[in-house]
Amino acid sequence: MAEEVRVRIAPSPSGNLHVGTARTALFNYLFAKKMGGKFVLRVEDTDLERSSDAYIKNIFDSLKAMGLNWDEGPDIGGPYAPYTQSEKFDVYKKYAKELLDKGFAYECFCTQEELDEEKQRAIDEKRPHVYSGRCRDLTEEEKAKFRREGRKAVIRFKMPSKIMKFHDLIKGDLEFDTSLMGDFVIMKSNGSPTYNFAVVIDDMQMAMTHIIRGEDHISNTPKQIAIYEALGAKVPEFAHVGMILAPDRTKLSKRHGATAVSDFIEQGYLPEAFVNFVALLGWAPSDGVEIKTLDEIIADFSLESISPSNSIFEFDKLNWMNGQYIRSMDNSELTRRALKYMQQYNLSEYSTEKLEEIVASVKEPITVLSEITDAVEYYFGEDVQPNIEAQDILNAPEAKDVLSRSINLVNSFDFSDHDGLVEKLMAFRKSFENVKPKNVMWTIRAALTGRLRGAELSAVFTILGKERCLHRIKKALGE
RNA sequence: AGCGGUAUCGUCUAGGGGUUAGGAUAGCAGAUUCUCAAUCUGUUGACACGGGUUCAAAUCCCGUUACCGCCGCCA
Numbered sequence: 101m102a103e104e105v106r107v108r109i110a111p112s113p114s115g116n117l118h119v120g121t122a123r124t125a126l127f128n129y130l131f132a133k134k135m136g137g138k139f140v141l142r143v144e145d146t147d148l149e150r151s152s153d154a155y156i157k158n159i160f161d162s163l164k165a166m167g168l169n170w171d172e173g174p175d176i177g178g179p180y181a182p183y184t185q186s187e188k189f190d191v192y193k194k195y196a197k198e199l200l201d202k203g204f205a206y207e208c209f210c211t212q213e214e215l216d217e218e219k220q221r222a223i224d225e226k227r228p229h230v231y232s233g234r235c236r237d238l239t240e241e242e243k244a245k246f247r248r249e250g251r252k253a254v255i256r257f258k259m260p261s262k263i264m265k266f267h268d269l270i271k272g273d274l275e276f277d278t279s280l281m282g283d284f285v286i287m288k289s290n291g292s293p294t295y296n297f298a299v300v301i302d303d304m305q306m307a308m309t310h311i312i313r314g315e316d317h318i319s320n321t322p323k324q325i326a327i328y329e330a331l332g333a334k335v336p337e338f339a340h341v342g343m344i345l346a347p348d349r350t351k352l353s354k355r356h357g358a359t360a361v362s363d364f365i366e367q368g369y370l371p372e373a374f375v376n377f378v379a380l381l382g383w384a385p386s387d388g389v390e391i392k393t394l395d396e397i398i399a400d401f402s403l404e405s406i407s408p409s410n411s412i413f414e415f416d417k418l419n420w421m422n423g424q425y426i427r428s429m430d431n432s433e434l435t436r437r438a439l440k441y442m443q444q445y446n447l448s449e450y451s452t453e454k455l456e457e458i459v460a461s462v463k464e465p466i467t468v469l470s471e472i473t474d475a476v477e478y479y480f481g482e483d484v485q486p487n488i489e490a491q492d493i494l495n496a497p498e499a500k501d502v503l504s505r506s507i508n509l510v511n512s513f514d515f516s517d518h519d520g521l522v523e524k525l526m527a528f529r530k531s532f533e534n535v536k537p538k539n540v541m542w543t544i545r546a547a548l549t550g551r552l553r554g555a556e557l558s559a560v561f562t563i564l565g566k567e568r569c570l571h572r573i574k575k576a577l578g579e
Numbered sequence: 580a581g582c583g584g585u586a587u588c589g590u591c592u593a594g595g596g597g598u599u600a601g602g603a604u605a606g607c608a609g610a611u612u613c614u615c616a617a618u619c620u621g622u623u624g625a626c627a628c629g630g631g632u633u634c635a636a637a638u639c640c641c642g643u644u645a646c647c648g649c650c651g652c653c654a
Contacts, residue, residue, distance in 0.1 A: 112654050147653060212652080228581045229650070254652055271584070280582060281650080288652040295654045318583060319649040342585075343647065351647090377591095380603085384592050388602055407592075409585045410647060417591065417604045427617075465616045525613065541613060553615050 105137025107310050109163075109170075110299065112144040113155035116360035117162035119352060119413065120314060120344045123378045127341060128312045129168045130379075130394075130401045137309070141173035142302060143184045146292050151186075162361040165371040167394050180306040185298055192293035195301050195331065196255050196286060204330040205286060207253035208235035209246040230282035231256070252289035257297070257327060259283050264322045269339035269403050271315070276322045284323055296320055300327040308336050312403070315340040315410075339403050341382060342410040352413060368441065368469025369418065373425040377418045381411045391424055423467040435459040441472040445480040450563075457563055461555035475554070479563060483575060484550030493546045494576055498535045502543040503577050510569050515562060522558045547576035 109125040111117065132139035141163070145151035160175065172178025182188055199205035215231070222229035236258065238246075246253070261279035268274050286297035293301070303311060318340050328335045346356040358364050364374055372393070379397050380390060383406050392400075426434065435456045439447070447455065462475040478484050486494055493499065509528050513521050529537040542552055548560050548569060561569055 110654090114654075144654065150653075208652095215652095223580085226580060252652095274583075276583070285652050290652075292652085294652065299654090314648090315584065316648055317654095320654095340584085345647075347590085349646070380591060382591090384602090386593090388593080390591090390603060407585095411592090412590060414590050414605085416589095420604060423617080464618090467616085522613075529613070538612095538614075545614060549614095551614090555614090557613050559613095 105135040106308050107132050107312055108140035108142050108308055110142040110144045111159050114150035116158040116362050118359055122361045124313055125168050126378055130398055131403055133398045134401050138171040141170035143174050145186045146298055158362055166375045192298055192301055205255050205257050206236055208256045209251045209253050233283050254285045254289050255287035256283040257286045269337055270406050270408050271340055278322050296323050300324045304333045310337045312339045315342055345410050345412045347412055347414055369422050370425045373422040377421050382407045419467040426463055426466055431456045431460045438472045441470050461559040478549040486546055486550040490546035490551050493542050499543050502540050503573050506544055506573055525558055547573050
């Protein structure tokens with residue numbers, strides 16, 4: 101029987117969940133589900149100063165919103181708890197000591213200044229900077245002397261010099277000359293582990309079978325493999341995904357606007373549309389149908405089909421996709437989500453059913469939920485303030501005639517008979533000799549909504565109701 | 580500088596020794612319309628460059644270029 105697939109997403113809570121991390125999480129999740137394995141969430145908060153609980157909450161919430169539920173994690177536990185690095189500093193210490201005892205690592209007392217000096221010399225001499233390893237063979241006396249001076253040691257891993265090869269599931273065969281890497285720090289002088297050390301210990305302890313992550317970690321991989329080997333542990337499979345870049349081809353950052361998943365959700369992107377879009381960055385459906393649920397994507401997914409190159413995050417397609425999801429969403433569900441963007445209005449003016457009608461009437465051209473706020477404005481309050489184009493229409497010579505005749509039209513409406521109402525409206529718009537049907541409609545629309553674009557007029561009539569329609573028409577007439 | 584990676588329409592991508600190089604999105608044009616930014620139809624647009632290998636190269640190999648990443652007691 102094949103070994104159970106175990107993968108993880110290991111964000112560090114020094115910021116809200118980033119789009120890039122979200123995509124990595126997605127690919128891990130898809131792979132786990134495809135293989136019938138486990139998707140694990142681990143919090144990498146060894147850098148305590150930059151980590152915060154608010155970010156942890158944001159990461160959890162964002163992942164859940166996208167539907168990427170984890171099988172094991174800090175909040176729900178699991179067979180390999182704890183899932184938070186800061187809770188297992190003693191474990192890292194134990195393994196560091198083991199490496200020390202077995203001669204795979206050593207204490208280094210170099211100060212920051214000494215290190216900087218080494219580095220500067222390397223730059224001046226135009227050769228690659230690699231730590232000299234001058235502390236490798238310190239005698240006990242020398243160590244004691246440094247300690248008396250008050251120097252705190254870090255622990256460095258003895259990087260073996262060799263050509264290290266490994267097969268990456270996405271990038272193919274990779275090889276590195278590890279003599280170019282030098283002995284790197286695994287335990288900081290304050291007793292906390294560095295990233296490269298903590299990941300290996302955790303991935304090993306948590307029995308990870310595949311490490312799927314961003315290609316910014318490719319150069320770390322040889323170091324990590326060396327640690328696995330020193331510990332006599334099984335080395336997992338690696339799969340490095342390309343990066344997500346901003347339209348200017350640089351790393352996606354704050355100056356490009358939204359970078360956190362929660363920013364997108366806040367702006368009114370539906371989490372399910374967002375996940376769908378992100379999945380398409382680096383992966384393509386075999387049948388060409390791009391709009392798919394997570395389950396459909398799982399069915400069609402494979403690691404090998406992920407593109408090895410970087411991809412640019414452009415809004416065009418995200419916007420289109422979000423619009424598709426909005427249009428196809430059930431009205432009551434859509435209304436429930438849209439309410440958040442309608443809080444500035446007096447919602448008690450309408451029943452729940454009416455609110456659903458309102459949302460349904462304006463949803464068609466919307467790409468982002470936050471546009472609902474503006475789209476729905478004219479349904480609230482007694483009066484509307486015509487915008488410039490609407491005012492122009494209202495000022496046209498034929499407007500008065502159209503409006504006064506529309507009073508009779510409204511009076512003739514049976515508001516409970518929508519089809520009949522549409523029929524009368526259609527007849528009305530063609531009943532003028534000198535006014536084009538389009539202008540008839542524009543004039544009424546201007547009076548009712550204060551603008552020239554919006555929901556279908558018949559819907560506006562029905563939702564506003566007889567009294568308010570008459571009121572607004574008369575107001576536009578100057579009465 | 581060094582090391583590593585990547586290279587198909589503007590963008591996301593399919594394909595991959597012989598194809599009219601396909602789709603999506605954006606753009607453009609038209610249709611439609613209870614206003615429209617929705618919808619429908621049509622259309623512009625790509626294998627980075629140079630050498631090989633081969634009957635045949637966008638596809639395989641080498642080099643060049645460009646871009647990205649890594650070189651922290653950040654993760």
